[in-house]
Amino acid sequence: MSGIGSSVRIDHAVVSGTFSLDGETHRVDNNIWVVGDDTECVVIDAPHDVDAIMEVVGERQVRAILLTHAHDDHCRVAPALRERVVAPIMLHPDEKPLWELTHVQDGEGHLWDVDLADGFEVQVAGTTLRALHTPGHAPGAVCFHAPALGCVFTGDTLFHGGPGxxxxxxxxxxxxxxxxxxxxxxxxxxxVVHTGHGDDTTIGAEKAALG
Incomplete structure (x- = not known):
């Protein structure tokens, strides 16, 4: 875990599971990112295991479940997590085809709860996360920029070592x-770039590598 600022902090864990697409399945380790203070937080992505996510959340109130994209290793347990913490799932609508590979509509016809768009802002613990629509790895992929914390959560858009x-x-x-x-x-x-898999990097380091 790493603390940033006097109250808002970023908590982190790694959880293992599988990623399946196009008839292939691979073992993967996913980062869990939780941003908040001692009383409230948001969860970025919901990979593999609700209990592992809740170990990071603790007793805090979850304000939102923010999905960077809808590959199954990032959204598989989002509905179960939503039920556990009673918080909305937020996802870009262009992710619907991928979401539907893993999840079906509920009895009310809902897929997720809030549509993300470029510039959409989420407030938690006195800080702001701003959605940046970054299609390519997936059509509705989104990164979450936290200017006050000096970081961006990139999911699988950008890694240590280059694009997803x-x-x-x-x-x-x-x-x-x-x-x-x-x-x-x-x-x-x-x-600082907090990725969906693997180590942190920085915008400057990756910019120099990609050009």
Whole structure:
């Protein structure tokens, strides 16, 4: 875990499971990111195991479940987590085809609760997370920029070592690189990148590598 600021902090854990798409299944380790203070928080992505997520959340009230995209290793337990903590799932609507590979509509015809869009802001514990629509790895992929914390949560859009994977259904490499240049390269170079898998990096380090 890492603390930032006097009250708002970022808590982190890693959980293991599987990722399945296009008839292939792979073992993966996913990062769990929770942003908040001692009383409230938001959860970024819901991979594999609700109990593991709740170990990071603790007794805090979850204000929202923010999904960077709808690959199954990022959203598989989102509905179960929503039931546990009674908080809305937020996802970009362009992710509907991927979401429906893992989840069906509920009895009311709902898929998730709140549509994300570029510039959508979520407030928690006195700080703001701003959604940046960064399609390419997935059509509705979103990064969450927290300016006051000097970081951005990139899901699978940008990793330590470069852009996320493409070559699977609903992904496109030129679109991904264009998204990164248009949205993420506009952030300060010292912005810490908290990824969906693996180690942190910075915008400046990845900008130098990708060009």
């Amino acid at each position: 994977a493409t070559g699977r259904s609903f992904s496109d490499r030129p679109t991904l690189e264009a998204s990164i240049r248009a949205s993420l390269w506009q952030l300060p170079d010292d912005t």
